[in-house]
Amino acid sequence: MNKMKYRRYKDKAFLYLMFLITIIAITPLASIIFELVAKGFNQLNISFFTEVAPTTLDSMLAKSTGNPVKGGIANGIVGTLQIVGIASLMAIPLGVFVGIYLAENSNKKFSTLVSFSTDLLAGIPSIVYGIIAYAWIVIKITDGYSGFAGSVALSIMMLPLVIRSTEESIKMIPASLKEASLALGTSYRKTILRVILPSAMSGLFTGILLSISRVIGETAPLILTALGSQVINLDITKPTSAIPLLIWEFYNDPYLINMIWSSSLFLMLLVLIFNISAKQISKRWAIQ
Amino acid sequence: MGNTINNNNIALHIEDLSIAYTKDKYAVKGINADIYKNTITAIMGPSGCGKSTLLRAINRMHELYPEIKVTGNILMKDQNIFKINAMEVRQKIGMVFQRPNPFPSMSIYENVLAGYSLNGIKLKKEEKDRIVQEVLEDVGLWEEVKDTLHKKRTALSGGQQQRLCIARSIAMKPDILLLDEPTSALDPISTSKIEELLMKLKDKFTIVIVTHNMSQAARISEYSMFMYLGDLIEYDLTKKMFTNPNDKRTEQYLTGKFG
Amino acid sequence: MKDRLFKISLIATCALVLLIMGGIIYTLAKGALPTFEEYGLGFITSSDWNPNPNNEHYGALPFIAGTLITSTLALLLCIPLSFPIAIFTGYYFKGTKVASIISDIVDMLAGVPSIVYGLWGFYTLRPIIVDLGLSQQGFGIFTASIILTIMIIPYATSLSSEFIKMVPNDLKEAAFAMGSTKLEVIQKVIFPSASSGIIASYILAMGRALGETMAVTMLIGNVNLIPTSLFSSGNTMASVIANQFGEADGIKLSSLIAIGLLLFFITVVINTIGRLIMKKLKV
Numbered sequence: 001m002n003k004m005k006y007r008r009y010k011d012k013a014f015l016y017l018m019f020l021i022t023i024i025a026i027t028p029l030a031s032i033i034f035e036l037v038a039k040g041f042n043q044l045n046i047s048f049f050t051e052v053a054p055t056t057l058d059s060m061l062a063k064s065t066g067n068p069v070k071g072g073i074a075n076g077i078v079g080t081l082q083i084v085g086i087a088s089l090m091a092i093p094l095g096v097f098v099g100i101y102l103a104e105n106s107n108k109k110f111s112t113l114v115s116f117s118t119d120l121l122a123g124i125p126s127i128v129y130g131i132i133a134y135a136w137i138v139i140k141i142t143d144g145y146s147g148f149a150g151s152v153a154l155s156i157m158m159l160p161l162v163i164r165s166t167e168e169s170i171k172m173i174p175a176s177l178k179e180a181s182l183a184l185g186t187s188y189r190k191t192i193l194r195v196i197l198p199s200a201m202s203g204l205f206t207g208i209l210l211s212i213s214r215v216i217g218e219t220a221p222l223i224l225t226a227l228g229s230q231v232i233n234l235d236i237t238k239p240t241s242a243i244p245l246l247i248w249e250f251y252n253d254p255y256l257i258n259m260i261w262s263s264s265l266f267l268m269l270l271v272l273i274f275n276i277s278a279k280q281i282s283k284r285w286a287i288q
Numbered sequence: 289m290g291n292t293i294n295n296n297n298i299a300l301h302i303e304d305l306s307i308a309y310t311k312d313k314y315a316v317k318g319i320n321a322d323i324y325k326n327t328i329t330a331i332m333g334p335s336g337c338g339k340s341t342l343l344r345a346i347n348r349m350h351e352l353y354p355e356i357k358v359t360g361n362i363l364m365k366d367q368n369i370f371k372i373n374a375m376e377v378r379q380k381i382g383m384v385f386q387r388p389n390p391f392p393s394m395s396i397y398e399n400v401l402a403g404y405s406l407n408g409i410k411l412k413k414e415e416k417d418r419i420v421q422e423v424l425e426d427v428g429l430w431e432e433v434k435d436t437l438h439k440k441r442t443a444l445s446g447g448q449q450q451r452l453c454i455a456r457s458i459a460m461k462p463d464i465l466l467l468d469e470p471t472s473a474l475d476p477i478s479t480s481k482i483e484e485l486l487m488k489l490k491d492k493f494t495i496v497i498v499t500h501n502m503s504q505a506a507r508i509s510e511y512s513m514f515m516y517l518g519d520l521i522e523y524d525l526t527k528k529m530f531t532n533p534n535d536k537r538t539e540q541y542l543t544g545k546f547g
Numbered sequence: 548m549k550d551r552l553f554k555i556s557l558i559a560t561c562a563l564v565l566l567i568m569g570g571i572i573y574t575l576a577k578g579a580l581p582t583f584e585e586y587g588l589g590f591i592t593s594s595d596w597n598p599n600p601n602n603e604h605y606g607a608l609p610f611i612a613g614t615l616i617t618s619t620l621a622l623l624l625c626i627p628l629s630f631p632i633a634i635f636t637g638y639y640f641k642g643t644k645v646a647s648i649i650s651d652i653v654d655m656l657a658g659v660p661s662i663v664y665g666l667w668g669f670y671t672l673r674p675i676i677v678d679l680g681l682s683q684q685g686f687g688i689f690t691a692s693i694i695l696t697i698m699i700i701p702y703a704t705s706l707s708s709e710f711i712k713m714v715p716n717d718l719k720e721a722a723f724a725m726g727s728t729k730l731e732v733i734q735k736v737i738f739p740s741a742s743s744g745i746i747a748s749y750i751l752a753m754g755r756a757l758g759e760t761m762a763v764t765m766l767i768g769n770v771n772l773i774p775t776s777l778f779s780s781g782n783t784m785a786s787v788i789a790n791q792f793g794e795a796d797g798i799k800l801s802s803l804i805a806i807g808l809l810l811f812f813i814t815v816v817i818n819t820i821g822r823l824i825m826k827k828l829k830v
Contacts, residue, residue, distance in 0.1 A: 125758020185379030217660025
């Protein structure tokens, strides 16, 4: 009888212990969000979005005269849109095609090799992609730091995610759908592009949004490639700013430290928007 | 049933057709048969007898699996279907599958017209509307879905979905309609609706249906084939086969001794 | 005709992936070559990183040590912290609203950018370390390991939760039918059948930790010496690249690329081990 009680208590105690640890493990998230909102929220105003980042000089002058430091992160926002946008334009078509091939030819030797490479790409640290884009683009093509080099680094990072999500979501489509389309006399190309891909759209879209949310906050590869810029720069062959790059600059500059919280809050919001919409899409569009 | 096919009543002439999955493992062995126009021909037999394999070869769906080897000929209007473009064959020979498989990314309207849009055939709006209405009326779905034609992901019952799939096939105006156990996933009421529909459709199309349901074959078909282990054991008028089969094995199957 | 073109372009894109993979290895190897020609394997075993032009010498040992120590520490800390979450979402609350809320929160943790973790570590975690009297400035191996732990918890959790979910119900029911408590089911049923999957999850999570850059850079103290204690400053392979790549050229640049090559190999090995274990389970 006593043994029974002991076992029950032990069971309960374990559950409470697990619960306690779970709380501890997710406390940092609460703390991060609290800190970002508390310190960054009141700096999110119009000029934050419309003005470019202040220079150290601006800010020194402002401080010495007692005025608040003016400026925003417009150059970073535009740069991020540009770098991530071009990265997506490269990674999505490529990744979708590779995903189609892998899903359609899963037992070929060539597929195994491509699949293995995809796994390898997914595991490579982002800083290494920075080195690669530096060697391939900064040195060889744009002859200097450039937004395009940043895009290349990010697009290789996105590639495995896009490939896998395409492959997985096409594999979920029942074979009967492909048969139905072919039985109508449809070509293979149109069967894949007009029947299979649209049916797999929710999974595909989710994967794409998640891959964007993963690279949008990447800093390390951009330090080695896009470098940063004090002005809004639309030329992709020139150094370009990005929100994470600005955060890094603000962090390193004692005069600009105030700007880090609003920038980080905004970056976090961007990541969350992509993340949450990815989840919503996969829930809403799910095909039974 | 001679070797010449100038007979106007013949829709398909199957000649010495063999299908192998792997070397020397034949799923269909040397079949000869003529399929008659505007009739329903049922293919029966215990599972694994090769009936679905035979049916799928008729519109060359076996080509999805490169390891399958086919020998022999199937002639349609004097043309060997293995000698012409597979896509062309499939436009003339439609197929409906065991499980209803409407395209989930398309509305009902788009599903009916899928054969046209996917083959890049452009139609005028009026033409499209006319085909959709006509075909959906043919399959008895018009009244049920006419208000939700353009809605995506409408909840159709299994029977409705299967009728939509039949509509999608016949919208292309094929000569022949192949059905691979089209009612095996459906309830009895939906099944009888599909059966009625097929009896009506045979005026316009030649129908070949694979079924594991003997009474279904008896109810709707004029001709029946009985296959066993890849051989075509018996092919005759359905009435004759059900009342007085020639082969002992056919009789055993029909009386439920195996299968 | 168009069909053939389509199939060919599918294969071509796959070939491009192989080309990228091969190109990465080639580029790293070529960039690192001068360093290995100069120092040989001594580059890996030497702890002397000296950019001073008078006696310039580069050795990667401090960074290899820094990476391996922080990642291992993060792995060890991550196990007790992520297991409870995995057991909640995969077992106690499997399939319930609670589980989906917890896994949503974990996903959010995974989405926080590295640099934001770094800021939080700098402004919130570091002062705590100082207050506890663990180190004067609050920088160092220990602080970096903690931030890495927090960063890899989501990976370890979501993967290992999948393996816990996969334990067949009839096994659990058989144990319950004999009067086992939930804890006993975890010990006797879930652990034995999910353990290798859980281990693989932790290995893959460690693969993440090896390459983390920004947060570590902001917290480790950036000293090019082999760390002597848990609370001494150091540098990791990723953070030294991030810190010094910009102004580097010549043999220094080559040495940084060589560190990138080593980092690449270490992560490939760790990830491949993790993947192999997972593949074995799926069969």
